[in-house]
Amino acid sequence: MTASTRPASGFAEVNGTRLYYEITGSGQPLVMIHAGIADRRLWDEQWQVFAERYTVIRYDMRGFGKSAVPEGTFSHHDDLYALLVWLGIEQAYLMGCSRGGSTAIDVTLEHPELVKALIVVCSGPGGMPDDGAPPPRQWDEISSSFKAGDFGHTSELEVQVWVDGPNRTPEQVERRVRDLVHEMNLIALQNEAAADGKAEEQALEPPAYDRLGEIHVPTLIIVGAQDQPHVVAAGDLMEERIAGAQKVVMHGTAHVPSLEQPAEFNRIVLDFLGGL
Secondary structure, three states, rough: OOOOOOOOEEEEOOOOOOEEEEEEEEOOOEEOOOOOOOOHHHHHHHHHHHOOEEEEEEEOOOOOOEEEEEOEEEEEHHHHHHHHHHHHOEEEOEEEHHHHHHHHHHHHHOHHHEEEEEEEOOOOOOOOOOOOOOOOOHHHHHEEEEHOHHHHHHHHHHHHHHHOOOOOHHHHOOOHHHHHHHHHHHHHHHHHHHHHHOHHHHHHHHHHHHOHOOOOOOOEEEEEOOOOOHHHHHHHHHHHHHOEEEEEEEEEOOOHHHHHHHHHHHHHHHHHHHHO
């Protein structure tokens, strides 16, 4: 499949599943990989802006948005690699948030020839050890409400953890941001429940945490100052271990800066890419 023949949106049948994707723009490919509380719409505020300079690809990871989650083992990094092969993309910029950032890191390690630059947003490497700090206060209730099938309440609690962050109340965060993440996350939770534990994610081995020194592409790390402390610490770790990595801290935002502060986020990323 070539740039002239691939549709603007559709389903890629790869690795035993169907991944929904969208493409717009022209130029060097830029792939946007969403967080584990979101879907492709995490990038709504970047989608058209970045398309003025790049061929932009965004997709729903397996089990998120419109993408199916069949039974069996899988890995998100293998899915992303298979999607890019299916689309005929030989090299791309990868930009991922949270789980999407970890996925982008894994693809960079496994297929370095595919990655022209790496942008990691509010994320960390797979296999990073637990820092021993107590979990967010909502953790136990998240588990119990999910088991009870109260996915709306589960989603609200996860929005508190990730979108509000540990130091802000819901009233301090724009309602449009909270509502969109709640909606996206609710779909993911419902899909997870429907899978009933029969879809098993396989982690990269050896894990990325032990291999960050193998990354040799231009790397930008974006951290939300209001994010959970272990995510902020992961940004520091990556800056230290990835040669030449640049780190930017965005104040007044937690785990989804692309939605909370889109103009500033876009400026930071476009300046980075424009300087390559």
